[in-house]
Amino acid sequence: QVSVLYFARSAELAGLRCETLRVPRQVTALQLWEEIVRVHPRLAVIRDQVVFAVRQEYVLLGDQLLVLQPGDEVAIIPPISGG
Amino acid sequence: MDESEDVPKDFIKLKSEKLSVDEVSELVVSPYCGAVSLFIGTTRNNFEGKKVIHLEYEAYTSMAESEIKKICRDVRQKWPSIKHIAVHHRLGVVPITEASVIIAVSSPHRAESLEAVTYCINTLKASVPIWKKEIYEDKYPWKENKECFWANSEK
Numbered sequence: 191q192v193s194v195l196y197f198a199r200s201a202e203l204a205g206l207r208c209e210t211l212r213v214p215r216q217v218t219a220l221q222l223w224e225e226i227v228r229v230h231p232r233l234a235v236i237r238d239q240v241v242f243a244v245r246q247e248y249v250l251l252g253d254q255l256l257v258l259q260p261g262d263e264v265a266i267i268p269p270i271s272g273g
Numbered sequence: 274m275d276e277s278e279d280v281p282k283d284f285i286k287l288k289s290e291k292l293s294v295d296e297v298s299e300l301v302v303s304p305y306c307g308a309v310s311l312f313i314g315t316t317r318n319n320f321e322g323k324k325v326i327h328l329e330y331e332a333y334t335s336m337a338e339s340e341i342k343k344i345c346r347d348v349r350q351k352w353p354s355i356k357h358i359a360v361h362h363r364l365g366v367v368p369i370t371e372a373s374v375i376i377a378v379s380s381p382h383r384a385e386s387l388e389a390v391t392y393c394i395n396t397l398k399a400s401v402p403i404w405k406k407e408i409y410e411d412k413y414p415w416k417e418n419k420e421c422f423w424a425n426s427e428k
Contacts, residue, residue, distance in 0.1 A: 197333055198404035243402065246336040265333055265402070272330070272337070272362060272403025273314050273374050273394055 192258055194226060194270065195265040200240060204230040204266075217256055219249050233266070241267045279303050283345040284359035285338055287403075292361050297375040302355035306379040310386035312394050314369050314374040324410040330364045330373060333402035337362070341402045344393055346380070351387040351392065362392065362403060408416070 194211050196204045219242055227233050232237055233235040243265040244256055259265075284300045298309055316328045345358045356379040374392045380386040387401045397403075 195333065197331060197402070198406070232298075243333065243336055246339055248400075256353045265336065267333070267402055268404065270400075270402055272332070272401045273396040 191260050192262045192264050197212060197262060197266065198265040199236060200233060200268050203232040203236065205232075213258060215258055217258065219244075219251050219254050219256060222256060223251050226266070243258055243267050258260045279305055279356065281349065281355065281385040282357050283342060284357065284361075285341045285345070286335060286361045286379040287332055287334055288361070288362055289363065289365040290364050290373050294372070297361050297377045301377045301379040303328050303356045303379050303425050306356050306381055306386075307393075308381070308383035308386045309377055309379045310383070310390040312374075312376040312390045314394065315372050318369045325369065326408045326410050327369060328367045328373065328387050329408065330362070330367060331406075331408045332362070332364055335366075337401050337403050341397065344396045344400070348389045348392060352380065354382070354385050355380050355389050358389070358393070358396070360422050362397075364394045364403075387395055417424070 191212050193254065194209055196207050201207050206207050211225065213222060217225070219221065222242070222248070223237065241251065243263075244258070245262055248267065249256065294311065294313060298311055310424055316325070318325050341360050343413070345360075348358060349355055353394075359377045360374070362374045363372065372395070375388050378386040378393065379391045380389070
């Protein structure tokens with residue numbers, strides 16, 4: 191079980207900012223995205239614009255294998271605009 | 274008593290209150306430094322011809338702080354003479370012309386702090402998980418249903 195955090199446009203599309211999701215312990219970033227889209231189909235439209243932050247490190251939506259621990263934070267990161 | 278050696282410090286703050294240039298620059302002032310360089314990011318009133326009413330910022334706060342810490346660490350590697358670094362970013366609503374970010378860096382001589390401030394803001398914009406939403410002027414933002422019996426009294 192991981193904590194999924196939604197920000198900016200992804201929070202608007204998902205309709206929430208935070209939830210716990212049950213996901214496989216080992217999963218590629220892309221597979222994780224697909225799990226999340228299964229729960230929130232409206233997120234599909236931003237697939238090409240987002241990255242993940244897993245335990246506060248950026249991860250592209252690709253084949254990188256993630257090893258997740260219970261309670262890990264996974265954040266959906268739309269294009270940033272700080273400063 | 275030994276005067277504090279003025280150990281280099283990073284001052285990172287994300288807050289919803291109005292930012293203060295005085296406060297941020299005073300954080301980095303040091304008797305060992307002849308230069309304090311500052312960057313202030315302020316909100317503009319137009320974007321692509323649309324009039325902006327105000328900006329709203331949100332952040333992945335814990336990660337934003339850790340990414341800013343990484344920027345500070347990189348700054349100190351690139352410019353070892355840098356003394357103190359302060360980065361204050363405002364969250365929530367920021368009215369036009371008010372500051373959304375203030376960065377201050379001190380160093381013994383001016384070249385390093387000037388370069389470091391530029392590096393800080395450029396890297397912040399590239400890597401720190403903060404988002405801004407622009408609220409545009411609309412003719413009248415509230416919608417009205419045509420079913421409403423007390424409006425639409427054109428008869």
